[in-house]
Amino acid sequence: xxxxxxFTHEQxxxxxxxxxxxxxxxxxxxxxxxxxxxxxLKLAAERLLGGLADPRNDEAVLVAVSPGQRFVRxxxxxxxxxxxxxxxxxxxxxxxxxxxxxxxxxxxxITGLRQLSDAAGAPAAPTGSRR
Amino acid sequence: MPFxxxxxxxxxxxxxYDPDPLSAVHAWALYGGTVxxxxxxxxxLTAVTSRLSRPSRYRPGQPWEHDEIWIGAKPEDxxxxxxxxxxxxxxGASGTW
Numbered sequence: 199x200x201x202x203x204x205f206t207h208e209q210x211x212x213x214x215x216x217x218x219x220x221x222x223x224x225x226x227x228x229x230x231x232x233x234x235x236x237x238x239l240k241l242a243a244e245r246l247l248g249g250l251a252d253p254r255n256d257e258a259v260l261v262a263v264s265p266g267q268r269f270v271r272x273x274x275x276x277x278x279x280x281x282x283x284x285x286x287x288x289x290x291x292x293x294x295x296x297x298x299x300x301x302x303x304x305x306x307x308i309t310g311l312r313q314l315s316d317a318a319g320a321p322a323a324p325t326g327s328r329r
Numbered sequence: 330m331p332f333x334x335x336x337x338x339x340x341x342x343x344x345x346y347d348p349d350p351l352s353a354v355h356a357w358a359l360y361g362g363t364v365x366x367x368x369x370x371x372x373x374l375t376a377v378t379s380r381l382s383r384p385s386r387y388r389p390g391q392p393w394e395h396d397e398i399w400i401g402a403k404p405e406d407x408x409x410x411x412x413x414x415x416x417x418x419x420x421g422a423s424g425t426w
Contacts, residue, residue, distance in 0.1 A: 204387075204395035213400045221401075233397025244419050249404030253416035266393030272421045279420030291424035299426040303387050 204232065209304045216308040225321030226278050227251060227258040228314070230307055235264045235271075243271035251275050261310055263294075265303060270294050272314065286317035389426060 205213075213230060220228045229250055235242040243262040251258035257278040262271045272287040290313040297306030351359070 204393075204398060210398070210400065217401050227402070229399065229401035229403075231397060231399050233395070234393060240423060243421075244416050245414060246404065247419065248414045248416045250402060251416075253419065259421075264393070265387055266391075268389065268426050270424045270426075272423075273416070274420040275416055276418040276420070279418075282420070284420045284422055287420065288422035288424075291422045295424040295426040299389055301387050301389060 220315035
């Protein structure tokens, strides 16, 4: 396999649409990263999320997939953790690994994003809109 | 036209038996081989170009030799410079396959 692009433009578009949809439905910022992780895999994924979001205030989720290491990590900021519990993240990770084991990286990521957005639900309505 | 007819001698034009008719094997090789060869050429060209232009399918266990891909904002795109430290109190889950 030659180095460079791992996905076709169409595959990247499909993941981007799923990510956008999850973000719109939940109000949580989602990011997907596919590539190798260095050192401690969990810690590396958490560091990546630390570079993306303010851990105290932002609701953000990172899905880090390392196909070479056969590892996927869903990381949620403390604010996002209130809406996506660790068990819900675990179910999404399980769904993803099921697809990855069959060689379907794109399908797995899309399924995972959908599960995470379903678990989070719609963003809380602003207090001013309550009657 | 009459001039052309006159200038072509009988030797040049030939007869139904001169040159000799093709043998069955020769005829099949010529006409069948051309068609089959054309299909083979088209198939080979299609296979080679599709392999070159499309990333090969991921197979579990194979090494991953691609550049990292970000879908959504990259840390470099975020305006506020954040420390790449682990988020305290972060949640989530892992999986392997």
